[in-house]
Amino acid sequence: MPIVLFFLLLLSLQIVYLPGFSTQGEKVSNPHQTVIAGGSSSNPPYEFLDENVEPQGYNVELIRALAREMGLSVDIKLANPDKNLKLLRQREISILEGVSEVYARKHDLFFYPHTEIHQNIFAKTGDNYPVNSLEGLKGKKILVTKGGVTDKYLELNEFKANVTLVNTRAEALSKLALNDYDYAVFANISTRDLERQLMFLEKLYGRSMVVPAGEIFPPLQYGFAALKENTELSRKLVEGIKSLHTRGVDSEIYAKWLGPYSSDEKVNTRIEVGRLILSTLLLLICTVTFWNRSLQKEVDKRTKELERQQQQLIQVDKLASLGTLVSGVAHEINNPTGLILYNLSVLERIYQTAESTLEERYKDEGDFSIGGLRYSMLREESGEVFTEIKMGASRIKQIVDDLKGFAKKGDDELTEKVFLNHVLFAAVRLIEGSLKKRNCEVKISCADNIPAFMGSSRRIEQVIINLIINACEARDDKSQTIYARTYYSQKNNEVVLEVEDHGVGIPADQLDSLLDPFYTTKRNEGGTGLGLSISATIISEHRGKIKFDSKVGEGTKVSVSLPALAGE
Structure with missing residues (x-):
């Protein structure tokens, strides 16, 4: 009941105090008054044409919301910037969307901002010295996107430097990583968009080759432009943007296309209702503290699960890459x-x-x-x-x-009905001579009536031999016995093999590397580091799992779980 009263109070406060709350809803467009807006046709996620050749993007959705706020309908035409400017001069379009303050000033246009542009500076990994001004770029070889905000900014400031123009930001980052350039500079209003490009570059070359080295201060303004003589449209433009700011519509659109909003300008526009917002937030924090704690626990749980899955994907990718290389050489x-x-x-x-x-x-x-x-x-x-x-x-x-x-990808078809107990005894018989040479005794304990699984007995036999030989070689005392046991996990419907030794054990920081190709602790004894990698691949082909439990000085237990046939 107190929570219900709280939300009723919050709603009443918003209705009474927020400016224009009851009158600033979505206005009905006047079909007899149409605003024609121009933007770029290939500048995702800001402006672009989708698969249906329809305008989409951050600027497109914002201009539509702005037109509704002004009580007008809107027609959006996407083309290249030079053509848009020409159409604006000819009054065939009314507004330019996605314009920087530098561009508007150069072409003597009325300009009203709705967010900021950050001109980011990038350098090669290891060479990133902080740069926060144009002065720091003098005498350097820099890459800039042709016709972009930074290109116009340098031109307006008559900046003299060794500048190379490229077509896209991705091209600039690639050239910086691979060629003899000092910096790449280009404008972003989306942190998320920038992170995507850096992640793509890292994935392409296998490591981080480019890092942020600074930013040209102060940030530039980014917004809409119109002809100065069109005073009525300019007035409506200003009022519409302020209204969108007040109701938070612009930040919702920003978050949808570009990620969380972080501009200081947004904070400044909220000062007039700051006390009201602060008081309601304090009350809200008191009611959701318990929820936050529960959510944090769930987030931590999901994060650990995602990290584990990511490591599995990385391992699979490494195995696939090495397999491709090996098959060729x-x-x-x-x-x-x-x-x-x-x-x-x-x-x-x-x-x-x-x-x-x-x-x-x-x-x-x-x-x-x-x-x-x-x-x-x-x-x-x-x-x-x-x-x-x-x-x-x-x-x-x-x-x-x-x-x-x-x-080898496993030429054997996994269509054989395999009984784990039979395969275990067969594997031990095959290596009986090798076990005697190593003075290694293996004690086997098999549960009765274990169900079968679908797969290849030859391939599973290869895994068992590998695990037993590894266990024998891990002993620090040759009198120690190796234990192999099988059982059925009814809870998971899995047949399980465990191979345990009481040898030297494996340090915790090495457990995650055991399945890496060429990783071995027996390099001086002739180990290649491929046995466990091959075994892991075979288990994966059988849709199974392999798990290591080890303590230094106490020994190691390896568990292999395979899905049992239903109804067995």
Whole structure:
């Protein structure tokens, strides 16, 4: 009940105190009085033609609201700025929308602002020194959009500098990032629009290459223009914009197209009702404090979820990119490696055949040179040389084979009815010899009557082998046992495999990197860092999940969950 009374009080205060509240509703347009407005046809989100060739954008919606406020109908014609100015001079259009104060002053037009333009300065990452005036740009190579607000501003101020004109802001940012320029300068009234361009540039080149370096002060005014002699229209223009300001219509349109409104001018126009707004806001804050706390908790929860999903998308993107690269180069690496291994065995046989002859000469003549090396050294180290070459080439072949496995998209059709217990026992049998060499005991615990899942038993077998071998190699005491268990999660309708060791464990700051290609803690022991990446790809193909739980000094548990078949 108190909340209802509060809102009734708020409504009555607005009706009594806000200027013109009861009379400033949307006016009915007079069909006999039409305002023709001109703007740019290709300046989104400010003015543009949509897929139906209809004018849309921030300036378009604002001029329509303004026409309604003035009690007029409006016809909007979008073209290039030079043509619009010509039509205005010929009185074929009445108002120019989306005009800067610099442009209006240059062409001697009546001008009334509704927001501000910020002339932003950008530099390459690492070279961004604060610049807040034209003086800071003197002697520099700068990029400016042709015919834009900044271009006109520099022309009006007779600014002498090494200026290169480009067609769009995106082109200016790209040239700045990739070529020998010091700064890019252009005007924005939308922070959101600017952020989109910087994000696009970062996505295009894979990293942040351009950063804000400052802003030319003071900001310029941005609004509508008309002929000075059209005094009646100018008067209505001023009254209409003030009315839109008072009722907050302009800020709603601004937020819709350009994001949150931040101009100091908007604050100044609210001073006349400041005390009323402040008192009502204080009461409103008291009633919604509890709501805010609840919403904040929900926002935090959603934010964490979005961050987790974003990391998953980044991981998928990295895997896809590397897979594309690998598929193109693995074959080119494997062929010469095969030739090295084949020819090495031939050279080794040749050397063994010639070794008796070389030994006889060594006994008869003493030490001699062969291939730039003393034979006395060669006869002692030849076996080690051949072994090292063979091991190096075999190592290359192993890495290429792992790369090909990583890049493989999974030619097996995932249409097989797979039982996790059967695959686990088969995988352990396959690596039984390797486990004995490692003195590694694996204890298996399988739940009965686990339902099947749809997939490829061969591919899942590959994952299990990888996880068990990793667990064996993580032991710091060779007497430690590896535990593998399966069970069915009825709550999630998933079959689950857990592989647990009590080895050295993994630091928390490394857990997020485990699935990254080429990430390994066993580089000196021959690890390629592709095993878990390949396993993660296989699990993803089966619409499953892989999870790591590890503590340093206590060990690691890996859980693989796969969706069970319904009705099993």
